[in-house]
Amino acid sequence: MATVVVDVMPKPEILDPQGKAVLGALPRLGFSGVTDIRQGKRFELTVDGEVTDEVLEEVRRMAETLLSNPVIEDFEVHVEQHTVAQVAGQVLAEQGR
């Protein structure tokens, strides 16, 4: 079972009110050093069988037609060996929790 990730972000020229809200909250929480935040979406797709170029091309078509709005969003497709949940589980295991 392979995981194909589709990252969808608002285009640079598009306003991002969610990102701006998060950015505005940082100093109130005592954080500094971050000059901009953009908020987008991440899709983790579980694919049956091997991830071939044809599968990636199909996922790209899904991203264009269903997962993103190409007028206001950019997207990027790539294969990842581990999901976020798996990585987070590893970190907790290393910390002995």
Added chain:
Amino acid sequence: MATVVVDVMPKPEILDPQGKAVLGALPRLGFSGVTDIRQGKRFELTVDGEVTDEVLEEVRRMAETLLSNPVIEDFEVHVEQHTVAQVAGQVLAEQGR
């Protein structure tokens, strides 16, 4: 200017109605081969100066307190050389658009 990415995903045991809705729409649009979809969030943070271990630790604290809900979500922090917008721009350039 470096980009630090925070990926936030619903924990595996948490229902993900958005992901399920997208998964249900795929066959209606003629797509097949995907057995599961989880939908989460992606944050692109622009950081002032170099990304040191201290900066990554600070971003991890931001992810824990502001960007994610640790009760229902896992997160992962990493540095990326290119934003989604930059990658998408490269792809379009290669296609000669």
